[in-house]
Amino acid sequence: MNTPPTLAPESSTPIAQACSALHAAYAKGWITHRDGNISVSDAAGDGFWISQSGVIKAQLNVAQMLHVPADRLVPGRAITAPAGASGEFALHQLLQALLPAGFNTVLHLHPTHIVAAMFANWDLRELSEQFPEVTRYTRVGRNVPPLAATSEELARACAASFAPPQSDMPHIVGLDRHGCVAIGHSPFDAFEHVERLEHVCQMVLASGARHTTTAQTVASGIKAAQAIQTA
Numbered sequence: 001m002n003t004p005p006t007l008a009p010e011s012s013t014p015i016a017q018a019c020s021a022l023h024a025a026y027a028k029g030w031i032t033h034r035d036g037n038i039s040v041s042d043a044a045g046d047g048f049w050i051s052q053s054g055v056i057k058a059q060l061n062v063a064q065m066l067h068v069p070a071d072r073l074v075p076g077r078a079i080t081a082p083a084g085a086s087g088e089f090a091l092h093q094l095l096q097a098l099l100p101a102g103f104n105t106v107l108h109l110h111p112t113h114i115v116a117a118m119f120a121n122w123d124l125r126e127l128s129e130q131f132p133e134v135t136r137y138t139r140v141g142r143n144v145p146p147l148a149a150t151s152e153e154l155a156r157a158c159a160a161s162f163a164p165p166q167s168d169m170p171h172i173v174g175l176d177r178h179g180c181v182a183i184g185h186s187p188f189d190a191f192e193h194v195e196r197l198e199h200v201c202q203m204v205l206a207s208g209a210r211h212t213t214t215a216q217t218v219a220s221g222i223k224a225a226q227a228i229q230t231a
């Protein structure tokens, strides 16, 4: 059985909190021990910090967070990932550039019930609208269709889900067949958005309620992503 997560004190640095959030995600069974990734904007305004690829996230430490200076980044264009950076670097780069004032974190995890709910065809935004425990604190965006992990297509579709025209930016979106991405004022804030959505997904699945629409395939997911990007 997993041990209870231990979160660092709120006063800890965002980078220490980022490591602590991944330890807690592993303890909750939301990632296998190398999965998940996180980025935190640099407090001095010079780019962001991102978790390394391939390291054990269940034991992520501050020395395994890589700094990507602002002069390496090109706004709106996915650049080649710096050596050693998370495989989802493009996703973090595009979302870090979209973060509203006061937000610093992009967190990507694979929570079981969030993924299971999408696999059962639930749109997480519609599902969450039935639960005030989520809607009071957390805006949920439209699902990102099934696209290859670490691809630029996934990064762009995810950025599109976080930038809906004429509505507020969501705090979290689900990635069909994959996981979720949350943003926050801190790593713990992003973690709490995941926790709320995961909890209601668990309740809906436990109820046995079924969604009636047709499951998306990878091919229809790619088509849906192209439609989002050309809208």
Ligand SMILES: [Zn+2]
Pocket (backbone or CB within 6 Å): 036, 108, 109, 110, 149, 178, 179
């Ligand atoms: Zn992933």
